[in-house]
Amino acid sequence: EPEVTQTPSHQVTQMGQEVILRCVPISNHLYFYWYRQILGQKVEFLVSFYNNEISEKSEIFDDQFSVERPDGSNFTLKIRSTKLEDSAMYFCASRPKEDRHGETQYFGPGTRLLVL
């Protein structure tokens, strides 16, 4: 069964450093998402991406965050200057075009980011 993959699985960084989290969505999917989950809290939506542009973003997704689909397979989340409160599990998700309900998103295993 095809699946969403994410790298790295864990990342430790110093406050103020830039990090790039990488995702390879399922190959025929057209909608891409990033979510995050702070330890012990809810899964929170960050951003959705379709047709090479952001379709929606949350209040969390400020100027320090950016997303990119640099080629036909990767989807990245960049945090320009990390803060302690960016420590969380970051999940990438994708969904196929034919899923018109928008609910059936497939999630990757996550990247655990720790900012020191």
Add this chain to the structure above:
Amino acid sequence: LAKTTQPISMDSYEGQEVNITCSHNNIATNDYITWYQQFPSQGPRFIIQGYKTKVTNEVASLFIPADRKSSTLSLPRVSLSDTAVYYCLVGDLSGGYNKLIFGAGTRLAVHP
């Protein structure tokens, strides 16, 4: 987006049937009901989706009464590996609804 209410936690034993009920009093006509499962340190996983009556797949059944103001996820004969957080989500099926809004979910603990 319709607000959902579900129990914070539930306990069960191996082999039992588990029913998790979700209330969504403000569900709109175009809204579908979807359940996700999340194991510790993993991403949420789609379980089942329905609009009305009953839906069944290899993992679970979803019961939706006629007024659609609630829904019940039924897990038959749970095992220890069903210990997870279960999320009920309600959303519009038409275009424009992209993001998933997760609540706190129901933390199910299955005991030997």
